[in-house]
Amino acid sequence: MSQTVTAAMVVIGDEILSGRTKDRNVGFVADYLTNLGIDLKEVRIVSDDQQDIVDAVNALRHRYTYVFTSGGIGPTHDDITAESVSAAFNLPCIHHPEAMALLEARYAEMDTEFTESRKRMARTTKGAELIENPVSVAPGFRIENVHVMAGVPKIMQAMMDSIAPTLKGGVKMISRTVDCPHGEGRIGEPLSTIQDANPHTMIGSYPRYVDGKYSTQIVVRGRDKDLVDAAHATVEAMVAEISS
Amino acid sequence: MSQTVTAAMVVIGDEILSGRTKDRNVGFVADYLTNLGIDLKEVRIVSDDQQDIVDAVNALRHRYTYVFTSGGIGPTHDDITAESVSAAFNLPCIHHPEAMALLEARYAEMDTEFTESRKRMARTTKGAELIENPVSVAPGFRIENVHVMAGVPKIMQAMMDSIAPTLKGGVKMISRTVDCPHGEGRIGEPLSTIQDANPHTMIGSYPRYVDGKYSTQIVVRGRDKDLVDAAHATVEAMVAEISS
Numbered sequence: 001m002s003q004t005v006t007a008a009m010v011v012i013g014d015e016i017l018s019g020r021t022k023d024r025n026v027g028f029v030a031d032y033l034t035n036l037g038i039d040l041k042e043v044r045i046v047s048d049d050q051q052d053i054v055d056a057v058n059a060l061r062h063r064y065t066y067v068f069t070s071g072g073i074g075p076t077h078d079d080i081t082a083e084s085v086s087a088a089f090n091l092p093c094i095h096h097p098e099a100m101a102l103l104e105a106r107y108a109e110m111d112t113e114f115t116e117s118r119k120r121m122a123r124t125t126k127g128a129e130l131i132e133n134p135v136s137v138a139p140g141f142r143i144e145n146v147h148v149m150a151g152v153p154k155i156m157q158a159m160m161d162s163i164a165p166t167l168k169g170g171v172k173m174i175s176r177t178v179d180c181p182h183g184e185g186r187i188g189e190p191l192s193t194i195q196d197a198n199p200h201t202m203i204g205s206y207p208r209y210v211d212g213k214y215s216t217q218i219v220v221r222g223r224d225k226d227l228v229d230a231a232h233a234t235v236e237a238m239v240a241e242i243s244s
Numbered sequence: 245m246s247q248t249v250t251a252a253m254v255v256i257g258d259e260i261l262s263g264r265t266k267d268r269n270v271g272f273v274a275d276y277l278t279n280l281g282i283d284l285k286e287v288r289i290v291s292d293d294q295q296d297i298v299d300a301v302n303a304l305r306h307r308y309t310y311v312f313t314s315g316g317i318g319p320t321h322d323d324i325t326a327e328s329v330s331a332a333f334n335l336p337c338i339h340h341p342e343a344m345a346l347l348e349a350r351y352a353e354m355d356t357e358f359t360e361s362r363k364r365m366a367r368t369t370k371g372a373e374l375i376e377n378p379v380s381v382a383p384g385f386r387i388e389n390v391h392v393m394a395g396v397p398k399i400m401q402a403m404m405d406s407i408a409p410t411l412k413g414g415v416k417m418i419s420r421t422v423d424c425p426h427g428e429g430r431i432g433e434p435l436s437t438i439q440d441a442n443p444h445t446m447i448g449s450y451p452r453y454v455d456g457k458y459s460t461q462i463v464v465r466g467r468d469k470d471l472v473d474a475a476h477a478t479v480e481a482m483v484a485e486i487s488s
Contacts, residue, residue, distance in 0.1 A: 019277075
């Protein structure tokens with residue numbers, strides 16, 4: 001008999017509780033873990049308050065196999081997740097040498113000053129392992145069973161892809177992307193039909209608005225390469241038909 | 245100096261944690277309470293498990309001025325919010341006489357049998373006051389500072405309107421509705437522009453798909469009648485322009 005693998009999520013951020021930003025990470029993580037065969041058992045949304053974060057992380061990390069946090073790892077003063085998670089573990093919060101090197105190289109490449117506030121993005125709990133961020137370099141980190149991720153959905157999602165193969169019963173998630181030159185309004189309905197017809201894949205759409213023009217990045221994820229390829233082909237055909 | 249009025253929310257339902265249903269209530273309640281001047285401080289999403297619901301309600305009701313729950317008050321076996329909240333208060337869970345009368349009248353009117361499972365929707369904690377449900381009759385209830393509401397967004401929202409005038413510092417929320425004969429895809433962008441231009445109102449859109457046709461109900465809410473009227477007029481003009 002296989003052991004049930006469980007998880008909890010902590011969403012960190014005043015902007016979610018005030019309503020200014022609408023959370024999109026809970027739904028994504030819920031789908032993602034279900035797809036991996038991991039049971040998401042509880043979610044807490046807490047404010048940018050160290051004690052609240054410490055209490056949530058400590059209540060959940062002993063109770064579930066994994067904890068995932070999102071939010072609060074940026075460069076500003078109210079990004080306090082790294083020190084809060086460190087406090088939960090009663091461990092020092094440090095500038096992780098590997099993260100410092102990654103960010104230093106990144107800012108040198110962009111010919112941008114690597115300021116003290118940008119260095120905040122290299123902070124982790126002492127002893128943590130980095131979680132790769134293929135979108136914007138600044139990494140997340142894992143300490144014991146707690147995974148600390150960004151709040152920006154696209155980055156959080158890429159971090160989940162980095163984490164997935166390391167989880168118990170976790171398998172590599174395959175993802176394929178379609179760049180769609182239309183806004184979500186035009187593709188929402190056909191995309192929903194494709195999702196219904198492809199239940200073993202997760203199809204996400206991420207709107208962009210650049211230079212006065214709407215477009216959408218459509219990402220198809222799943223564990224089975226053939227099913228992902230099939231859904232991806234259907235999405236491509238749909239986009240081509242709308243564009244023609 | 246006025247006292248800060250705080251709140252927490254408990255979202256109840258396996259379907260949210262599995263990803264099958266995407267929560268839309270947290271964002272709504274966050275906006276709504278911000279508009280009333282009440283600080284939403286914490287949200288917990290828990291499964292359909294009595295102990296988990298009891299733990300969440302008891303952890304939050306002593307800590308914040310108000311607790312709002314959504315979900316788990318329907319007629320099926322997994323709707324266990326009424327008995328769980330009762331257990332949290334160590335009070336009996338009863339069929340509330342007033343709720344029974346409301347539902348009995350409703351089902352008589354519809355010439356539909358008032359079955360045992362439908363009677364489940366009349367359950368409340370003993371001593372609770374009902375929360376009116378103008379959408380589908382089956383009420384929510386309040387016991388001390390805990391407000392038990394439906395999970396269906398449209399019903400939950402109507403219940404918030406019923407509750408608002410009873411809250412400390414709470415004022416009556418004014419709402420006006422526009423029936424729009426187009427899907428969200430066509431009105432999403434102009435509606436977002438109108439929302440930005442009317443920051444003191446909350447504009448929600450609720451898509452419908454009936455007889456193969458998309459339409460949208462647009463609801464403008466706010467505390468100030470003049471501001472709500474102005475935003476409502478702008479929405480009406482936008483819908484008229486698209487329709488012409």
